[in-house]
Amino acid sequence: MTRTRILLCAAALLALSLVDIAQAATGPARARLDAFATGLHSLTGHFTQSLTDINGKVGKTSSGTLALEAPRQFRWDTLEPQKQTIVADGSRVWLYDPDLEQVTVRVQSTEESHSPLTVLTDLKQMDKDFKVAEQGEHDGLLWLRLSSTAKDPQFDYADLGFDANGLARMVFRDQLGSTTDIRFSGWQRNAPIPASDFNFVPPKGTDVIGDAPVISTQPLKD
Template sequence: MKQSQSLVTKIFAPRTLLVSALLVGAALAVPRFAHAAALEQFKSFVASTQSARGEFTQQLVKIESGTSKVSNKSTGTFTFARPGKFIWVYQKPYEQLLQADGDKLYIYDKDLNQVTIKKLGDALGSSPAAILFGSNDLEKNFTLKEAGTKNGLEWLEATPKAKDTTFDHIGIGLRNGVPEAMELRDSFGQVSLLTFTKFEKNPPMPANQFKFVVPKGADVFQ
């Protein structure tokens, strides 16, 4: 199964083990946050960021005999507007598109020329996607607490309040008021690491930015 496929379901169908990913890097840094606690930085970021775009790298990290092993690296771009609108594009090693218009989620596999359509509904809920794409009321679905400093970032731990989610813990690493990394730890001990670069906060977007158009000749499943 493709890495991008296993990533999608972890975000949008937390009861299963298939797919998940996201977040952001720093570009428009705010100096006063340079040494602020992670929770303060994060709450300010959520309150002030209604939309954004940037690039991401995702890797699967496994600890074997005390050594970290990285595999399944994928890269791509993202665009989002709260609540529930986004375009998440995997470019390498496989091309796949996840797009939501606030009502429906579209998953397009270019190799298969196949589109799967799902009702977005409450799918964001306690998933990692809610941190980027959901509403500002994160403490409704997550318990947030400080998690110290690591690799030059201030870390925040978000624990889903729901008991049936794929992820046990979600780590959010921040610098200068903007998330730069996420660590997604599942119930099987696997860690998906996401890093974010070229983050642009609240860029202008056309009204039809998130309208999905089915590619010509694509098979559609609902």
């Protein structure tokens, strides 16, 4: 799964934590979304993800943990089969690849603007930029589909699948026909998250590429 896809998913999850629950549900999947977001300030959990190409070939499954905290912070740690860390601190997104000893830094607002789901924080914006449709029930989940109305959309569609406990899957299909399937488990709602989890400091000797602030380096905390 590419870094861009991971960022899209993380931004989408962050958006879910900010949904205006006063918005009226328009169907059973939307009702599940509203219930999932009620009173939500922070969220931690586990994920597994896979990419299927246009020919139906499934790539290796990766897995890890994630943490999100309103309004703009998230952390996405891929643990298997290769380690990778993505941290959004509220102003920048840090993409760290320990094997390459490299971190790429980007302005967070730029990353968020590419997510097809961040508009879930604003129903009027969602109705303007996306076609939103209930997809019924399949695979034991209720599904909601977002299709961008942009001239050059990043994705063909993004589907959210909900079970009785909340968001269970996210499925993105890109313009080339590849599909990313992300499954979630072990959600912990509103558990305290250390501030240090969202404060990335590049390990000593790491190449830093992009729009990084002036900072000192120190070993990355395990």
